[in-house]
Amino acid sequence: MIKIAPSILAADFAKLGEEVKEVEAAGAELIHIDVMDGHFVPNISFGAIALEAIRPISTLPMDVHLMIENPDQYIEQFAKAGADYITVHVEACRHLHRTIQLIRSFGVKPGVVLNPHTPIESIAHILEDIDMVLFMTVNPGFGGQKFIPSVLPKVEALSSMVKERGLNIDIEIDGGITAETIVPCVKAGANIFVAGSAIYSKEDRAAALQEIKRAGLA
Numbered sequence: 001m002i003k004i005a006p007s008i009l010a011a012d013f014a015k016l017g018e019e020v021k022e023v024e025a026a027g028a029e030l031i032h033i034d035v036m037d038g039h040f041v042p043n044i045s046f047g048a049i050a051l052e053a054i055r056p057i058s059t060l061p062m063d064v065h066l067m068i069e070n071p072d073q074y075i076e077q078f079a080k081a082g083a084d085y086i087t088v089h090v091e092a093c094r095h096l097h098r099t100i101q102l103i104r105s106f107g108v109k110p111g112v113v114l115n116p117h118t119p120i121e122s123i124a125h126i127l128e129d130i131d132m133v134l135f136m137t138v139n140p141g142f143g144g145q146k147f148i149p150s151v152l153p154k155v156e157a158l159s160s161m162v163k164e165r166g167l168n169i170d171i172e173i174d175g176g177i178t179a180e181t182i183v184p185c186v187k188a189g190a191n192i193f194v195a196g197s198a199i200y201s202k203e204d205r206a207a208a209l210q211e212i213k214r215a216g217l218a
């Protein structure tokens with residue numbers, strides 16, 4: 001089973017509600033929410049207010065990707081705005097275990113994100129406490145960038161670690177996902193795939209989403 005999580009970062013913000021409904025009808029399994037603060041990443045997107053607006057529009061799980069410094073300060077806001085998953089960057093968390101517990105204390109599923117260069121050893125001792133690992137396959141900050149294939153061996157290694165320990169953790173990939181790049185990611189053991197521009201830049205979003213899913217299942 002693989003799941004597709006369209007990123008609303010690539011959607012038309014003038015009609016965000018319709019953009020969410022469209023990908024839900026097209027068979028999306030989660031909605032990916034990219035939050036950028038202009039400090040952790042060199043770009044600003046939006047805060048919890050956007051999540052609050054689309055939460056009542058869709059029944060899909062809201063997958064909140066925090067690309068921000070000091071995430072602890074904003075977790076409650078995003079939990080109250082309706083997040084189902086909150087993922088934080090290991091590079092932004094000085095006390096990662098505390099941050100994960102904080103996310104869980106609001107009944108939200110916690111996950112950890114790794115930048116392309118960050119080794120999986122940085123999360124080896126927290127796997128038992130989290131529901132998701134998100135691998136960045138671009139440098140975070142912008143949609144529409146090129147997939148970085150050197151991340152794949154990390155995905156494979158983490159997937160083996162998860163199996164060996166008998167854990168139930170989603171492995172998500174984010175950045176440059178297309179009907180081509182999804183194939184080696186599935187092979188490496190990932191099961192959730194973020195796609196921004198590959199879906200929202202297309203006229204027919206349903207066809208684009210289904211093409212990516214079919215390629216991943218083949």
Ligand code: DX5
Binds near residue numbers: 007009032065140194
């Ligand atoms: C990058 C974001 C991604 C991005 C994906 O900083 O975390 O979620 O929007 O966009 P595409 O699929 O266009 O690479």
Ligand code: ZN
Binds near residue numbers: 032033034065174
């Ligand atoms: Zn993202």
